[in-house]
Amino acid sequence: MDISPSTFADLGVPAPLVDELARQGITAPFPIQQATIADALSGRDTLGRGRTGSGKTLAFCLPLLTRLHQSGGRRERFRPRAVILVPTRELANQVCDVLTPLADALDMRTAVVYGGVSYNGQINAMRSGVDIVVACPGRFIDLMESGQIELDAVEVTVLDEADHMAELGFLEHVTRILDKTPRDGQRLLFSATLDRGIDKLVRKYLQNPVTHEVESNEESEAAMTHYFFNVNQGNRFDVISDLCAAPGRSLVFTRTKHGARKLTAALVQAGIPSVELHGDLSQAVRARNLAALSSGKVDTLVATDIAARGIHVDDIALVIHADPPEEHKAFLHRSGRTARAGAEGTVITMVTENMRRHVKRLARDAGIDPISKTVTVGDEILTEIAPGERQHREMPNLEERRGQNRQGQGRGAPRQRNRNRGGSDFRDRDDRGPRGPRPERGDRPFRDRDDRGPRQFDDRGPRGPRPERGDRPFRDRDDRGPRQFDDRGPRGPRPERGDRPFRDRDDRGPRQFDDRGPRGPRGDRNDRPARDDRGPRQFDDRGPRGPRPERSDRPFGDRDSRPGRGPSRGKGTDTRGSASRGSGPRQRSAKRPARSA
Template identity: 40%
Template sequence: MTFKDLNIVEPILTALQEKGYSDPTPIQQEAIPIVLNKKDVFGCAQTGTGKTAAFALPIIQQLYLEKNQGAKRMLKALILTPTRELAIQINDCFKDYSKYTSVRHTVIFGGVSQKPQTEELRRGVDVLIATPGRLLDLMNQGFIRLDTISCFVLDEADRMLDMGFIHDIKRILPKLPKERQTLFFSATVPQAIVALSRTILNQPVRVEVTPVSSVVDTIDQYIYFVEKQEKKDLLVNLLREKKQKSVLVFSRTKHGADKIARALSGAGIGSEAIHGNKSQNARQRALTNFKSHKTRVLIATDIAARGIDVNQLELVINYDLPDVAETYVHRIGRTGRAGNTGTAFSFCAQEERPMLKDIQKLTGKHIKTASVPV
């Protein structure tokens, strides 16, 4: 199947071809016809499955066709997403896909001056990508009204709840028209997500792809049994021994991420940490350095890592095992993408063994034990 088979119009097809996209992913194959048919969607998909294009392409197409029929420029689509990095990534996708259309989009997020953002809004946009806090700020200041929205996308809904944005979402929802299309995406579906989806979706079609265990099939996984105080030396030794150009290290806490970065810098290994306490400029700079291979090692917390999409990321290291088994799958799924091979190392202290048991139960795989270098 090709994008042409999904009835994607010529200007968008041309933009996709220029970016080297030819065949739609499973979630795109399922979701695009449903969205074009103006139905609500409950989408369950992991990071890296092509989810952004699954909603961006049909939104751009609908707006493009409306403009061809003489529709005026006004805010018609709102994409709400939890992190600045993810908002920027979605905005980049809209830029790529809408290149040969007159559809205008912009992105707003906190941590930076609002003036350039409000100037873009004044010029008029069709699509707004936003994080909840900055959206509410600009709504309260009168820069944004949501009464013309025809399509609302809630992306990474599970992370929205994890980050405490549920109250912001509940303040935003009443400002949207009751008659609208809603697209709801979440990587995991705990009971709280099901409850939230019921309050905002109208007879949705459920789209679910990539069962959580299959994501790990293309990744070589190893576990190092090591005491907590020995993790730092193990990490330094592994990074000196292994020659991968790009390594993403996961820490459970912001404080821990900073400690790891200091330890690596002290050992002469180029690294930067990225987490919610860093300024937007610092986070963006660290990401840019990592993607361009200027920085070899990036240390991230789970929340900050949403939106990190690095081509040919070779190695992921779980310095701390995550509390939730599904998070492990999201973490290691950042390597081994698009047909590339990937490797994941995990450090497991005595108190983390129950977490390892949960991970192996979820994935249905026994993770190979690696020898700690001496």
């Protein structure tokens, strides 16, 4: 007889959290939540293994919040009580979106920390005091080493998608962070696999963990239908665009960032509104493009493997592998963007002739049995998989209008302008009243500037003696009075260059060189007389010099003592500052008392 808990309340989740889940329409726990929540609530270290979309986020968020709620700890500046480490910014935002409304129900504060945005907002959040930090390891290390985060008060540490953090090279950062947390704190680790060093992480940092693994590959793939479409380079794009033009959201994966940009531009040109997602985009653009897909402004997202993990958009009906990935793990993570949480989904892999052997190996390693078809545009199978009328429309404008609130845009969350402070009074444009039609530039009357009157420069008076530069008082230049330029008198019109008379230079008269007198004939060089009549050169007025001492007997004189010479500017006399102006966070004073928020 099955007596497993059937509700969150049965699992021991507090009533405020149960009510918030019910408000979101979540009433029954998923298998991985049933398996892990009870052990995590008891304080045991937990290792959870489940596929993407199986409900792992709530599986660690609910016990984490419950533990903090029951411990009754106080929120303090720079000292979070729980840390959740994730590999990507997108996953950090997704986890925070799930966590924040639940934390609000228990009057707890959360903060998200990752790179690509300004430090200021994240430092201010730490200074104000937070209970839970969701972070990527790189930026978290920066704040930790600068003293903006202290980990001695951490009660629970969560590692989500630990295998992906290992793939991205974050394991060293993760170990440095875990070394700073209390050894008696609780640790929850979720990973699809235990390779790439994750097993060593488990052995070192998890104490006698309980392991829960739910959903085998066969069970997880049951709601997902796989197709391998044999295409050629000539009709590959036509097949992709036909599928994306059908109603519903599509997610298309490419191998490279250049391929994502190129395919997105081609789809937009074909009348299929699409956005891209890859590592070359700023965080602001990535967030904007994801929001465009979630809001329905566009129905197609073209992405690299950056979106294979941590991107959750509801109702992705179709995943297309425009370029098959290199390994089966990436294939499964890409495909896991559809058929999430028990829903159904379709995955299509485009197979060109040179990729057929590779995709067969992918299917074998991933444990799937795809339906293989040779297709061209117009085949019935395309409308069977993606039914509905094909829609073509213009790409909507995704740029936000100036003045709108920008969530997570730019370099960190921008500050909201205080409308009560002094400065310009910006009124709503609706209260200006009509301005009337404005004439074209060519119809506007030209106003002569000469009707302004002459400038007044004639009231200066005598200036008097001028003091030395160092003795002069500093005067505002506005008290000098206007400059006088109006005593010249009118100059009259100046004729055009072509109307000026040409003056012959010969009327200037001859140059006066005739007062020299005749020079006489000049003989050959050898016939010229010697200039011995000049007398000897005059060097005899110096006086006797006296005996000159030997070189070693001469006194050594510093050249800087010569008259008219300034001090030497050697290497040691450079007075310019040499402190680096790095872009990292400033060090927080270690003597500052940690006050309660």
